[in-house]
Amino acid sequence: MANLLSKESQKNLRRAQRARLVLAAACAALAAALIGFAALLPAFIFLRASRAGSAAQPPALALASEDRAALQEIRGMVSALKPITGASTTPSQAILRALSLKPASVAVDRIAYSAGAYGTIIVSGASQAPSALDAYRSALAADPRFSGVSVPVSALIGAAGGRFTMTLTGDF
Secondary structure, X not given: OOOOOOHHHHHHHXXXXXXXXXXXXXXXXXXXXXXXXXXXXXXXXXXXHHHHHHHOOOOOOOOOHHHHHHHHHHHHHHHHHHHHHOOOOHXXXXXXXXXXXXXXXXXXXXXXXXXXXXXXXEEEEEEOOHHHHHHHHXXXXXXXXXXXXXXXXXXXXXXXXXXXXXXXXXXX
8 A cells, every 4th residue: 555645744744743742741741740749748838837836946055065065976876776776676675785884985886786596786886995895895794695795805905096896696
């Protein structure tokens, strides 16, 4: 069967069809965008209203720079430990116990837990003095919850610049 349209007419017809297709796709994208906007608008309004309400709170008391730094450090620790303390498994109790035995001169930067036949908790941080780290290790070793407490000797003698990584094992 022969095509009755000339080449030029065929090109014009294809252009018109392509333009209609692009227009239809643009209309579909616009409709999807409007639906998404309508779905997210209530959440945006709610967040905006809650921010305005929190801005109306009374100003905080002036804190000394030392207290402000300590407060920021505590807030960071609380936000880092919030997922751990909210867990309903027994490792959270072991981690809390390990942190409660920590002396003030020892700072914990990172805690990692791995499950297995015996659970393993890896505590990393810094100590101001090797004696404080040894006291922390001794307190953890005396606790019946932990079957093994290991600290590299280099950390115990202070060769690592106060940095340490302690491995706790136990049935948790």
